Amino acid sequence: MPKITTSFSNSLIFWYLQNKRDLPWRNEIQPYRIWLSEIILQQTRVAQGLPYYSRFIKAFPTIFDLANATEEQVLKLWQGLGYYSRARNLHITAKEIAFQRDGKFPETYKDLLTLKGVGDYTASAIASICFNEPTAVVDGNVYRVLSRIFGIETAINSGKGIKEFKLLAQELIDRDRPGTFNQAIMEFGARFCVPQNPKCTECIFANQCEALRQRKVNMLPVKIRKQKIKERHFNYLVMISEEEQATLLKQRKDKGIWQNLYEFPLIETASEVSWNEINDSEAFKNFSEVNKIEEVILYNEKPVIHKLSHQHLYTKFWVIKSSAQIEKPVPISELRKYPVPVLIENFISEFSPFQN
DNA sequence: AATACGGGGGG
DNA sequence: CCCCCAGTATT
Numbered sequence: 001m002p003k004i005t006t007s008f009s010n011s012l013i014f015w016y017l018q019n020k021r022d023l024p025w026r027n028e029i030q031p032y033r034i035w036l037s038e039i040i041l042q043q044t045r046v047a048q049g050l051p052y053y054s055r056f057i058k059a060f061p062t063i064f065d066l067a068n069a070t071e072e073q074v075l076k077l078w079q080g081l082g083y084y085s086r087a088r089n090l091h092i093t094a095k096e097i098a099f100q101r102d103g104k105f106p107e108t109y110k111d112l113l114t115l116k117g118v119g120d121y122t123a124s125a126i127a128s129i130c131f132n133e134p135t136a137v138v139d140g141n142v143y144r145v146l147s148r149i150f151g152i153e154t155a156i157n158s159g160k161g162i163k164e165f166k167l168l169a170q171e172l173i174d175r176d177r178p179g180t181f182n183q184a185i186m187e188f189g190a191r192f193c194v195p196q197n198p199k200c201t202e203c204i205f206a207n208q209c210e211a212l213r214q215r216k217v218n219m220l221p222v223k224i225r226k227q228k229i230k231e232r233h234f235n236y237l238v239m240i241s242e243e244e245q246a247t248l249l250k251q252r253k254d255k256g257i258w259q260n261l262y263e264f265p266l267i268e269t270a271s272e273v274s275w276n277e278i279n280d281s282e283a284f285k286n287f288s289e290v291n292k293i294e295e296v297i298l299y300n301e302k303p304v305i306h307k308l309s310h311q312h313l314y315t316k317f318w319v320i321k322s323s324a325q326i327e328k329p330v331p332i333s334e335l336r337k338y339p340v341p342v343l344i345e346n347f348i349s350e351f352s353p354f355q356n
Numbered sequence: 357a358a359t360a361c362g363g364g365g366g367g
Numbered sequence: 368c369c370c371c372c373a374g375t376a377t378t
Contacts, residue, residue: 037373038373038374039374040373041372041373041374042372042373042374042375043361043362043363043371043372043373043374043375044362044363044364044372044373044374045364045365045371045372045373046372046373047364047365048363048364048365048372049373080362080363080364081362081363082361082362082363082364083361083362083363083374083375084361084362085360085361085375085376086361086374086375089375089376116375116376117374117375117376118375119374119375119376120374120375121373121374121375122373122374122375125373137373139372139373139374140371140372140373140374141372141373142373158357159357182373183373186373187373189373190372190373195366195370195371195372196366196367196370196371197367223370223371225370226358226359227359255360255377256360256361257360257361257362258361258362259361306363307362307363308361308362308363309360309361309362309363310359310360310361310362311360311361311362341362341363342362342363342364357378358377358378359376359377359378360375360376360377360378361374361375361376361377363372364371364372365370365371365372366369366370366371367368367369367370
């Protein structure tokens with residue numbers, strides 16, 4: 001096939017071998033470890049995922065350890081990484097492989113795709129790195145590198161673009177070293193062909209880069225962005241028993257953000273409200289029927305604004321002292337065992353009655 | 357084809 | 368403030 005293909009791959013891999021970072025999942029082909037690293041790294045920077053990878057390997061050295069854990073333990077270890085469906089699916093897939101497949105991972109792209117939480121990218125990564133199957137990965141880095149070098153203006157988040165880039169990557173892949181090629185092109189995007197101000201003059205592909213030739217490096221890749229941010233108003237009811245020994249948590253069971261994580265009892269309102277409006281609400285009426293309320297103090301006058309990529313949460317914490325026994329209390333000493341969103345973790349770590 | 361799903365870091 | 372990050376599942 002095209003000579004350009006071989007040359008591209010050889011140049012890329014040559015660059016990679018000289019410039020790759022020493023990461024714990026490199027030089028490593030145990031499917032369990034590669035799979036774990038790939039799930040952690042979905043939409044996540046290496047620097048952010050690294051400590052999580054170490055903690056997971058330490059807590060769960062094998063897939064059986066992970067499979068035998070509770071979902072709560074897995075979510076707790078995942079706390080702070082975001083996209084918590086990854087953790088839930090990680091646990092589901094660990095159980096599937098440990099108990100239904102005798103601890104053995106599927107060994108082909110096609111079969112890997114059947115695993116929960118494993119999509120096109122992750123199946124390609126595992127198949128190529130662990131099993132030498134020439135299936136090309138296309139992540140954010142690959143979109144950027146290929147769109148620039150080949151001057152492709154098709155939107156990367158359109159159906160057409162997704163197919164076009166996958167096909168191109170598949171043509172370019174080094175069929176003898178697919179895992180190395182895949183990691184090389186991602187590393188090149190992450191370390192050299194970066195989103196802002198890449199050093200094109202020093203680039204090994206400067207001579208062939210279509211975007212550089214046409215002076216449109218900073219225009220690529222093209223991405224159709226839509227992202228309307230929703231504003232929500234959260235009122236957390238932070239219960240404290242009289243002796244300040246216990247509080248109350250609830251698990252979010254609904255679809256939506258933070259599924260299966262814990263938080264304080266929540267009353268969501270259409271806008272920012274004062275205590276009177278909470279007091280008059282149906283939700284609070286139900287709440288106060290089972291929880292004896294003594295005194296209410298607003299912890300933060302100005303709402304805490306917790307920003308997710310698609311929602312802004314305006315949050316007030318209402319501290320409620322309770323004279324009677326709290327229904328299903330959580331001892332303060334055990335508060336930190338529960339997986340909670342960062343918004344809640346931040347409150348717990350700064351609210352003095354919850355210290356030690 | 358669009359949308360939901362976290363949180364952090366860089367310019 | 369904006370964009371992006373070793374994407375996937377659901378609608």
